[in-house]
Amino acid sequence: MTARAVYVHIPFCTHICYYCDFNKFFIKDQPVDEYIDMLNKEVDEAFKGDEDNHSSLHSIYIGGGTPTALTTAQLRRVIKNVTRHVPDVEKNGFEFTVEVNPGEADVEKLQAMRELGVNRLSIGVQSFDDHLLKKIGRAHTAGEAERTIALAKQAGFTNISIDLMFGLPDQTIQLWEQSIDKAVALDVTHVSAYSLKIEKKTMFYNWYQRGQLNLLSEDTEAEMYDLLMSKLEKAGFSAYEISNFARNGYESKHNKTYWKNEEYYGFGAGAHGYLQSVRYANVGPLPHYIDILKKQTHARKDSHTVTSQEQMEEEMFMGLRMREGVSDRVFKSKYGLSYMEVFGEAVEELTENGLLEKNKEIIYLTDKGRLLGNEVFEKFIMV
Numbered sequence: 001m002t003a004r005a006v007y008v009h010i011p012f013c014t015h016i017c018y019y020c021d022f023n024k025f026f027i028k029d030q031p032v033d034e035y036i037d038m039l040n041k042e043v044d045e046a047f048k049g050d051e052d053n054h055s056s057l058h059s060i061y062i063g064g065g066t067p068t069a070l071t072t073a074q075l076r077r078v079i080k081n082v083t084r085h086v087p088d089v090e091k092n093g094f095e096f097t098v099e100v101n102p103g104e105a106d107v108e109k110l111q112a113m114r115e116l117g118v119n120r121l122s123i124g125v126q127s128f129d130d131h132l133l134k135k136i137g138r139a140h141t142a143g144e145a146e147r148t149i150a151l152a153k154q155a156g157f158t159n160i161s162i163d164l165m166f167g168l169p170d171q172t173i174q175l176w177e178q179s180i181d182k183a184v185a186l187d188v189t190h191v192s193a194y195s196l197k198i199e200k201k202t203m204f205y206n207w208y209q210r211g212q213l214n215l216l217s218e219d220t221e222a223e224m225y226d227l228l229m230s231k232l233e234k235a236g237f238s239a240y241e242i243s244n245f246a247r248n249g250y251e252s253k254h255n256k257t258y259w260k261n262e263e264y265y266g267f268g269a270g271a272h273g274y275l276q277s278v279r280y281a282n283v284g285p286l287p288h289y290i291d292i293l294k295k296q297t298h299a300r301k302d303s304h305t306v307t308s309q310e311q312m313e314e315e316m317f318m319g320l321r322m323r324e325g326v327s328d329r330v331f332k333s334k335y336g337l338s339y340m341e342v343f344g345e346a347v348e349e350l351t352e353n354g355l356l357e358k359n360k361e362i363i364y365l366t367d368k369g370r371l372l373g374n375e376v377f378e379k380f381i382m383v
């Protein structure tokens with residue numbers, strides 16, 4: 001396999017949200033320039049002697065943390081360095097995304113990104129309700145999110161994705177509906193919508209443990225998901241993945257790399273990558289990442305060679321997340337076996353229970369299967 005995508009992690013934020021367990025650090029007093037020096041070194045070293053892989057790349061994604069917490073000059077350094085290794089960035093169809101936090105990207109920063117080849121933004125809106133934004137620890141208002149979307153359009157971006165969250169404490173069906181309606185009215189091209197998960201090492205986790213967080217019932221979350229599906233599909237978005245919705249032609253190539261079980265580079269503190277059948281994770285803590293790269297050419301702490309059995313399992317439970325499902329033809333071309341030969345029992349049981357459907361050589365989740373995704377996915381893990 002050859003790598004299809006590049007992920008670059010910028011682990012800095014100007015504030016810390018109550019629900020977030022990503023690898024990120026409050027930016028004040030952090031050695032940001034030194035981090036960029038080491039990040040650029042990691043990128044340079046990985047691409048050295050790996051030229052054959054460059055022509056297969058179809059996307060770059062700079063995420064975080066918050067890439068827009070960097071100054072324009074710092075962001076330029078990161079972008080320029082990664083793109084000098086990927087000449088195809090100029091080609092039609094190449095997808096280059098940067099994550100943006102509302103209120104953190106002014107015209108200058110947005111224009112710099114455009115000039116350097118960025119053609120897609122992923123804006124962390126989360127909600128269009130100020131009270132809810134405050135409640136989850138976001139630093140921006142709904143108005144700032146709207147202004148950032150407007151500025152991005154002025155700067156020439158035509159492919160804009162926004163993130164939304166549901167299942168938030170105090171969120172009503174009506175408030176959720178208003179956020180969906182707003183997303184549609186703002187005419188973005190892509191929506192990623194995730195339900196709140198309470199993760200360890202977050203403020204929300206502490207409050208939850210103390211019984212201070214009123215979470216919504218599973219039924220209400222399911223109702224919110226149904227509403228999301230029906231409203232976005234009516235507005236012309238296709239639910240091409242369980243949590244991702246796109247207007248025609250705007251499905252994210254980068255995200256599909258993960259769901260199609262394809263390989264990708266991962267750069268930066270705490271980043272994950274998948275190359276030559278090896279999944280790896282970089283060291284997360286900032287001083288450790290910087291120190292290790294001063295001494296060596298990469299910052300991998302864990303790596304695992306994915307066995308053929310594991311690859312087949314991943315192919316199924318990641319692929320089934322997509323509406324296009326899993327093709328037996330593709331499966332056979334990768335593993336030399338039909339998915340029925342490997343997972344026949346699970347496929348039959350899930351089909352009988354109305355969670356999977358088959359159309360010729362493709363299997364995909366039914367509506368019920370999409371709601372109960374985890375129940376389906378665990379059937380493909382053979383332990």
Ligand code: SF4
Nearest residue numbers: 013016017020064065
């Ligand atoms: S959600 Fe985003 S902005 Fe908030 S702390 Fe996490 S990485 Fe930073």
